[in-house]
Amino acid sequence: MPLHLKIDKTMNTTKTQTPSQTVGPYFGYGLTSEQYLYDFKSLITNKITILDSNSDYITIKGKIFDGENNPISDAMIELWQNDGHNRFFGRFGTGTDAENHFVFQTIKPKSVENQAPFVTLIVFMRGQLIHSYTRVYFSDEEVLNAQDTVLNAIPAERRNTIIAQKKAGCYEFNIYMQGENETVFFAV
């Protein structure tokens, strides 16, 4: 599957980007309507629908914490993964679980070009004027994680903030917006 990045370096940009604004607290009935029990069909859910018997289904679960370590109950998380075999785009809000978890069921991505497998998360919430991008790596991929160029570009003391820990039945991935354990966010 050849990929061609067609960027014409000689042309200058002509249009100014439309500014980003916060998703606000009231996205639930529009963007995650079925999860929040509103009468509007959801196009995007938190479970992959591709059925591939050779694939390894996984659950990624976590909470998002603000700068005072309180779980955030009105965030929306989107998951995007593409390893060239399986692609999945998912979405879930933290407002319906009693403990404000987000949860995704997907297929574990494969390694691309010897890099460690990962999925991308996009974080939206009231109080974020621009969304934040992070990556979820997996704790049971020690060999690939150790040689991954992105992980190795992150200061060692912060690397663990984006490695999901394998627990009984799921990978736990908590997101800290600020503080000592602040999650690594990427400019994408």
Next chain:
Amino acid sequence: MSDLMENSFDIEVQPSHLYLAYTSTILRAPSKPLLLLKKSLTEKTGPLFEDFNLGILDNDLTKNAIKNGEPIGERIVVHGKVVNEKGQPMPHTLIEIWQANAAGRYVHKVDQHDAPLDPNFLGTGRCMTDSEGNYRFYTIKPGAYPWGNHHNAWRPNHIHFSLFGNEISSRLITQMYFPGDPLLEYDPIYQAVKAKGRELLISKFDLNLTEPDFALGYRFDIVLRGHNATPFENR
């Protein structure tokens, strides 16, 4: 790294993460610098929506939640074109919208503003851009509403927009405002945008788009981050 830089958020236009006047940013904005990332296959692609079957009334919020009559308020029709930073159209991309009703009340259970719900108005819908990047939807003009950011804080009339483009780096969530709204001057969410970008969030009244005896027409064009108009082979 050059590909990355060309597609980043434009700091001369975009709001910064932390904006003290918008108090919710204080505990929620990342405090450490973002890490620059060389794009991989994952970042060079994004979800495609061509297989989605939108409902026939998904782009008409004046009709998609009718229970026993028409929703109350001023009918409007919003048109626009979605392009990238080179001005190339972004075809077949999903646009999702949500908003308050004409009284300034959201259907969302968390909204406790003491203004009436409208039994015939849900306030959410969606559409796809056509092959030239154009979109259109019908709705009711949303009302202003109070919020707890500071004393006597009111949000200007606005419609929330969610867009994709063809890479996850072109993802955009924004808000469309209306021309001449006196609340814009006092709204920290709008004012957080750098001066160069603010006008771009205000729709334009357009008599040519106005449908006689039916709905006022507004134009809201959108520029997504990025330069690449050709969808990657990612299916």
